[in-house]
Amino acid sequence: xxxxxxxxxxxxxxSISKIERxxxxxxxxxxxxxxxxxxxxxxxxxxxxxxxxTTGLDEYKKTDDISSLLAAxxxxxxxxxSILLNKNNIxxxxxxxxxxPIHTELSYHNSHILKIETKNIxxxxxNNEVPVISGFQGINQLNRITTLGRGGSDTTAVALAASLAxxxxxxxxxxxxxxxxxxxxxxxxxxIDEINYEEMLELSSLGARVLHTRSVQLALKYNVKLQVxxxxxxxxxxxxxxxxxxxxxxxxxxxxxxxxxxxFTLIDVKNQPGISATIFNALSKENxxxxxxxxxxxxxxxxVTYAFTIxxxxxxxxxxxxxxxxxxxxxxxxxxxxxICKVSIVGLGMKTNAGVANTMFTELAKNNIxxxxxxxxxxxxxxxxxxxxxxxxxxxxxxxxxxxxxKK
Amino acid sequence: xxxxxxxxxxxxxxSISKIERxxxxxxxxxxxxxxxxxxxxxxxxxxxxxxxxTTGLDEYKKTDDISSLLAAxxxxxxxxxSILLNKNNIxxxxxxxxxxPIHTELSYHNSHILKIETKNIxxxxxNNEVPVISGFQGINQLNRITTLGRGGSDTTAVALAASLAxxxxxxxxxxxxxxxxxxxxxxxxxxIDEINYEEMLELSSLGARVLHTRSVQLALKYNVKLQVxxxxxxxxxxxxxxxxxxxxxxxxxxxxxxxxxxxFTLIDVKNQPGISATIFNALSKENxxxxxxxxxxxxxxxxVTYAFTIxxxxxxxxxxxxxxxxxxxxxxxxxxxxxICKVSIVGLGMKTNAGVANTMFTELAKNNIxxxxxxxxxxxxxxxxxxxxxxxxxxxxxxxxxxxxxKK
Numbered sequence: 001x002x003x004x005x006x007x008x009x010x011x012x013x014x015s016i017s018k019i020e021r022x023x024x025x026x027x028x029x030x031x032x033x034x035x036x037x038x039x040x041x042x043x044x045x046x047x048x049x050x051x052x053x054t055t056g057l058d059e060y061k062k063t064d065d066i067s068s069l070l071a072a073x074x075x076x077x078x079x080x081x082s083i084l085l086n087k088n089n090i091x092x093x094x095x096x097x098x099x100x101p102i103h104t105e106l107s108y109h110n111s112h113i114l115k116i117e118t119k120n121i122x123x124x125x126x127n128n129e130v131p132v133i134s135g136f137q138g139i140n141q142l143n144r145i146t147t148l149g150r151g152g153s154d155t156t157a158v159a160l161a162a163s164l165a166x167x168x169x170x171x172x173x174x175x176x177x178x179x180x181x182x183x184x185x186x187x188x189x190x191x192i193d194e195i196n197y198e199e200m201l202e203l204s205s206l207g208a209r210v211l212h213t214r215s216v217q218l219a220l221k222y223n224v225k226l227q228v229x230x231x232x233x234x235x236x237x238x239x240x241x242x243x244x245x246x247x248x249x250x251x252x253x254x255x256x257x258x259x260x261x262x263x264f265t266l267i268d269v270k271n272q273p274g275i276s277a278t279i280f281n282a283l284s285k286e287n288x289x290x291x292x293x294x295x296x297x298x299x300x301x302x303x304v305t306y307a308f309t310i311x312x313x314x315x316x317x318x319x320x321x322x323x324x325x326x327x328x329x330x331x332x333x334x335x336x337x338x339x340i341c342k343v344s345i346v347g348l349g350m351k352t353n354a355g356v357a358n359t360m361f362t363e364l365a366k367n368n369i370x371x372x373x374x375x376x377x378x379x380x381x382x383x384x385x386x387x388x389x390x391x392x393x394x395x396x397x398x399x400x401x402x403x404x405x406x407k408k
Numbered sequence: 409x410x411x412x413x414x415x416x417x418x419x420x421x422x423s424i425s426k427i428e429r430x431x432x433x434x435x436x437x438x439x440x441x442x443x444x445x446x447x448x449x450x451x452x453x454x455x456x457x458x459x460x461x462t463t464g465l466d467e468y469k470k471t472d473d474i475s476s477l478l479a480a481x482x483x484x485x486x487x488x489x490s491i492l493l494n495k496n497n498i499x500x501x502x503x504x505x506x507x508x509p510i511h512t513e514l515s516y517h518n519s520h521i522l523k524i525e526t527k528n529i530x531x532x533x534x535n536n537e538v539p540v541i542s543g544f545q546g547i548n549q550l551n552r553i554t555t556l557g558r559g560g561s562d563t564t565a566v567a568l569a570a571s572l573a574x575x576x577x578x579x580x581x582x583x584x585x586x587x588x589x590x591x592x593x594x595x596x597x598x599x600i601d602e603i604n605y606e607e608m609l610e611l612s613s614l615g616a617r618v619l620h621t622r623s624v625q626l627a628l629k630y631n632v633k634l635q636v637x638x639x640x641x642x643x644x645x646x647x648x649x650x651x652x653x654x655x656x657x658x659x660x661x662x663x664x665x666x667x668x669x670x671x672f673t674l675i676d677v678k679n680q681p682g683i684s685a686t687i688f689n690a691l692s693k694e695n696x697x698x699x700x701x702x703x704x705x706x707x708x709x710x711x712v713t714y715a716f717t718i719x720x721x722x723x724x725x726x727x728x729x730x731x732x733x734x735x736x737x738x739x740x741x742x743x744x745x746x747x748i749c750k751v752s753i754v755g756l757g758m759k760t761n762a763g764v765a766n767t768m769f770t771e772l773a774k775n776n777i778x779x780x781x782x783x784x785x786x787x788x789x790x791x792x793x794x795x796x797x798x799x800x801x802x803x804x805x806x807x808x809x810x811x812x813x814x815k816k
Contacts, residue, residue: 061491069487086468098506
């Protein structure tokens, strides 16, 4: 059976007419001989509407209740999608996470998929139906609804593609594909036709909002052929590949940015063994992930400055934790900066091209943009800058790395 | 364990503040030593909002998809209710129909509950939690979501009360209890403190919208102590009882009415054996229930007039069916009347008081109200009249049967 997975995001199923357009792509694929399995997100602003019901209740939110509240959003869209398939003379069948089931870890948020039972889907396909799976949700061993985190429907789609050995997984979204930078900031940004998994992984984890990071990891791990494309046009989008597709001249594949960080700076921290562990253990206990970390002042026994970034949504919680730790960690002062932005350049070409960092830092310096923190990996460099320089930094880097002039 | 079931309808959970008020009743019951199990409907207009998503898709609605679409409404309210219990320092735990599970028949609409597994609820109560069950929904043997029909949450509540051997089942609604007639029509209508199950059964099946008919049947069958009360005041409402609570003078307990009927009249039907069966089989095949039936013209071999009423929502479907049957049934003409109303008087007192029908018909005649169809049982008389006489008929019957003067 030639199975293809088609995942439609919130904007792609936000109305009857948009669902009908999605169905036109399904018809086309079926005419080409594919068996289609659909994955849907909640309709348009539904998840936000449901979250809004709990406004002011943050501290009382029991994690499993929030998950079952939010999962209702996908239940609505998958049911409606199936009804509309029927209208189009295609037998649809909706499946919620618990109906397959999609087994996940115990945790209720950002839960990971452990296993997908495919029997029901295969039976449905044998009956010439189009199974419509609610994305974003699963159940844990306690038979409670879990959710995979924002954007988790991408991960559902890729996990299904892996479990069903699908020929391809198409992620329909509201953009034409993956771009060299956010087109709203850089008007010369170009759609990338083919991108390496690792590059995509870096781009999406660094803030490019096209694909859920975990879905790319999963696609890489299970060798899923993944395509991102526009649900408005249905035209060829960006195909993920294992090949190294960069051209000689093109060292950098794309630029990502993220506004979601808060920078904590601890001043005059007494430098004693175990302090880092104390800080980061306390944060991780509350499920707060630290992203970038820097420690300055290297003389032994002298006081040092600690700086680290965490997600903006965790800032309040982290502040309380740090205040509690003050007597133990012994720092003189703490600054919390929300007006920062992380800008990253990503490209496999870095591996074999020296001087990329130098080019980046020089370009930023030329524009008088100060860097608070720098972090690097083999194929990316991220810098933390003041948010007000965001556009300037992205545009000038896009230009200096010749992304504007990139051939299609 | 002293278990009490508290069911809150849509208007009782339509906002955070209303849910908080519902929780105040739960607190009170827990203080009195009860273990509370909650059943909720979807919030306010949620079910209508969800149905509206399928506007214009009636003929394409696959029954199982609609059920899973609508069931999302209760999933939202039960999850939110549990979050708010937590805010009130009560451990809540939401359960969807499939999580208990609540087993139903195969059919997706108006499905009947076969069995409720109570293990999860009992465990939850042992943990000092308040389980919050989504009403209206269950699963069938195919592991698909089913729904119990509009108002089905009442039935969920009573079925739970029976399964858990609860001390009482409180149905919170937006009225103070069961009234002798609709208070919006008869301002002298009185709240009934105690009502016999059979009387309640007739009243609710005849259009009194306070309780789902099937919930009353179930309460009677399993001897569930059932109370209807206002979620706005929490004051004592109407208690259902097995006793015959009518007073000597008070033959009639209450007056019900319904606007949901359509009257079909077939003119000059060739009177041959099996014709009734043909008509009603054809309708029942499409799940159309016939309510009142009358056949006039009794001479053998002569043509007769057939009249029957069905639910207004089925009128279009029934019209098509009747037109298809025309050659087989051989009638000359068909009239379809939507401007009718069924008015019924109900009371155990009828059994032992002759002349009730006579009083009713005389009173209607006095007001020049013509009756199209009459149907009777041991404890009720229903008449079909033109809709324009509805208020006049109800008020004059309420008065002639001395319901206005009824002592509390």
